[in-house]
Amino acid sequence: MKLPIILCEIALPLLYFATIWVYARAFFSNIRPAERLSTPLLFATLLTHGFYIVMRTAELRHPPITSVFEIFSLMAFTVTLVYACIEWRLKIKSTGYFILILPFFFQLVSSIFIREVSEVPPILQSNLLGFHVSSALLGYAAITISAVYGFLYLMLYHEIKFSRFGVVYKRLPNLEMLERMSFTATLFGFIFLTIAIIAGIVWLPRITQEVSYTDPKLFGTFVIWLIYGAGLAAKRLRHWQGRRMMVLSVFGFATAMFSMTVINIFLSGFHKFY
Amino acid sequence: MNFFCLGINHRTAPLETREKLWFSEKEIQSVVPSLRQKQINDCVLVSTCNRTELYYTTREGSANGEPLWKRLAEHKQAVGAVREEHLYSIPSLNAVKHLFNVASGIDSMVLGDIQIVSQIRDAYAIARSLSATGAVTNRIFDTALRVAKRARTETEISEGAVSLSYAAAELSSKIFSDLSKRTALLIGSGETGKLTAKHLVGKNIGTLLLANRTRQHAEDLAALLRGRVVDFDRIAAELEAVDIVISSVDAPSYILSEQDLRRAMKLRGARPLFIIDIGVPRNIDPAANSIESVFLHNLDTLNFVIGKNLRRRASEVPKIRRIILGELIQFNRWHASLEANPTIEELRGRLEEIRRQEVEHHLRRFSPDERREIDVLTKRIVNKILHTPTINLKNGSDTHQTLRDKISLVRHLFGLDRRNSG
Numbered sequence: 001m002k003l004p005i006i007l008c009e010i011a012l013p014l015l016y017f018a019t020i021w022v023y024a025r026a027f028f029s030n031i032r033p034a035e036r037l038s039t040p041l042l043f044a045t046l047l048t049h050g051f052y053i054v055m056r057t058a059e060l061r062h063p064p065i066t067s068v069f070e071i072f073s074l075m076a077f078t079v080t081l082v083y084a085c086i087e088w089r090l091k092i093k094s095t096g097y098f099i100l101i102l103p104f105f106f107q108l109v110s111s112i113f114i115r116e117v118s119e120v121p122p123i124l125q126s127n128l129l130g131f132h133v134s135s136a137l138l139g140y141a142a143i144t145i146s147a148v149y150g151f152l153y154l155m156l157y158h159e160i161k162f163s164r165f166g167v168v169y170k171r172l173p174n175l176e177m178l179e180r181m182s183f184t185a186t187l188f189g190f191i192f193l194t195i196a197i198i199a200g201i202v203w204l205p206r207i208t209q210e211v212s213y214t215d216p217k218l219f220g221t222f223v224i225w226l227i228y229g230a231g232l233a234a235k236r237l238r239h240w241q242g243r244r245m246m247v248l249s250v251f252g253f254a255t256a257m258f259s260m261t262v263i264n265i266f267l268s269g270f271h272k273f274y
Numbered sequence: 275m276n277f278f279c280l281g282i283n284h285r286t287a288p289l290e291t292r293e294k295l296w297f298s299e300k301e302i303q304s305v306v307p308s309l310r311q312k313q314i315n316d317c318v319l320v321s322t323c324n325r326t327e328l329y330y331t332t333r334e335g336s337a338n339g340e341p342l343w344k345r346l347a348e349h350k351q352a353v354g355a356v357r358e359e360h361l362y363s364i365p366s367l368n369a370v371k372h373l374f375n376v377a378s379g380i381d382s383m384v385l386g387d388i389q390i391v392s393q394i395r396d397a398y399a400i401a402r403s404l405s406a407t408g409a410v411t412n413r414i415f416d417t418a419l420r421v422a423k424r425a426r427t428e429t430e431i432s433e434g435a436v437s438l439s440y441a442a443a444e445l446s447s448k449i450f451s452d453l454s455k456r457t458a459l460l461i462g463s464g465e466t467g468k469l470t471a472k473h474l475v476g477k478n479i480g481t482l483l484l485a486n487r488t489r490q491h492a493e494d495l496a497a498l499l500r501g502r503v504v505d506f507d508r509i510a511a512e513l514e515a516v517d518i519v520i521s522s523v524d525a526p527s528y529i530l531s532e533q534d535l536r537r538a539m540k541l542r543g544a545r546p547l548f549i550i551d552i553g554v555p556r557n558i559d560p561a562a563n564s565i566e567s568v569f570l571h572n573l574d575t576l577n578f579v580i581g582k583n584l585r586r587r588a589s590e591v592p593k594i595r596r597i598i599l600g601e602l603i604q605f606n607r608w609h610a611s612l613e614a615n616p617t618i619e620e621l622r623g624r625l626e627e628i629r630r631q632e633v634e635h636h637l638r639r640f641s642p643d644e645r646r647e648i649d650v651l652t653k654r655i656v657n658k659i660l661h662t663p664t665i666n667l668k669n670g671s672d673t674h675q676t677l678r679d680k681i682s683l684v685r686h687l688f689g690l691d692r693r694n695s696g
Contacts, residue, residue, distance in 0.1 A: 176451040242544035
């Protein structure tokens, strides 16, 4: 494997660690230079990660979806990418630490265990499948972020309600803003999950004959999509908001994680590749 | 150093004495020139509700004469009410340090209150407009304003509310991000309630509703704060539309029950309702805090927030002291480097004299055009020779002793002392 790829595998966990360390310093100690450094470091990490994914795809001639550890790295990238978009859009940095800790662990595990798969099944070399998986990962990354914001909302909600004015109260943006951030992430997530499902249902049968609409992962993803769709509809039509929506966001994420874990470990289907 | 501070503040005198020595902007403009007529050279007079301080430099040989505090008191016709023991006098570098403490907010009555910065800036501007400041005073005040800026941006000395009304407004901003889309309801006309409503208006609250048992009181306040009056009997019904409630009513029992709020929340959906109950005894049933999305806080909460913020501010003081120490060291070095100025001037004069003599000695050998060129050329050479020694003497990083040694060496090498004595 090419040296730049190996170097990236070593550098990325270090870069993620440095990034969350800077965000943590800015959040817990309110160190101004750390706050100024946080966004450039985040974008440097994101660029390095993007470069790594492109290099790996080009070098190995398949999208990085052929092993769990490649998926982990892609997950780290997508969570960071979605977070960077939200930070850029809303100009709020104080939640970075809570989000970026996830990609750090994903990338750390990936960098430690990632190996080049010797024989890659032809289906995993398809760029169309790469698009389907990337969309699904972006969707999951967004709902992960939405859940983190939901969780932060609930923490701040309890601090204000029960007059415990700690560091969360001091540093986090207000409840309305956290709700907006969670909603933005949910919307992202729903759109990407929709794209992933459409790509899966419509396009993949053209590539493989093994597609089954009763596949557990397909079913699980559809249920998750329905939960988020119902939440968005409730917000739009029944004016749901505040704590109720945040609980729903955390619940949706827990369901997604539970369903994906159970399906991946205990059930089999055409969707299980490794 | 010839720099002093004469002052009166909340620690040395009660309000009724301090107010006797309070100077308006107009009075400052008239008193500064009159003070400068006798003993004083530079003069900046800072006057706020908590302190009046005169920062000044004296003319040489002006130690005697009428005490300054008396002249200030006479100007305000306050001799007798203001006595010498009410004032303090701080000399030299300690006066500079005191000004930095004041500007950074660590000497304020409410720790971290940095409104004083704008008052210092204004006083300094007035003094400058009256040509009442020299290089040293300018440097001191410019540094003081920088200290104030650094204290504000590099520490949290002025963060967090430290008054009841601000604490209430701060709490509301932790729930809502855009108050211009929100509606607040002020019930009653207690002083803290009114101040909180004023802060909300200052924070651009969308709509302000006012309710009072005596409708006229509400109407008077509504005219002042550009609010709208609602019937006191209809406050429970108004809860559906409002986001913030400030209650400050003198009532023997609750004016809003838990049931009132439950009913309102059913109509509101999950929209948060923030309630500040400043009444004693309390106006709102505390059980209402158990309702989802209702945030009910009372005086205890606000006092807790204030206490916490004050402790946080106090924990920032060491950081500010470090900033002040650093700036003081820099200022002191700069001030010490001023000692080199006479030597630099003499050295420049000595070299200029040599240059002029040599040029004049040979001048007849050249045409008028060439003479001009030679004059310019030789001046340039002298300036270039002097450039590095001047920088080194004024670099400001030497200790006082090193600087003195350097000055003495230069004077010895170029025979400046011999020349003076000769």
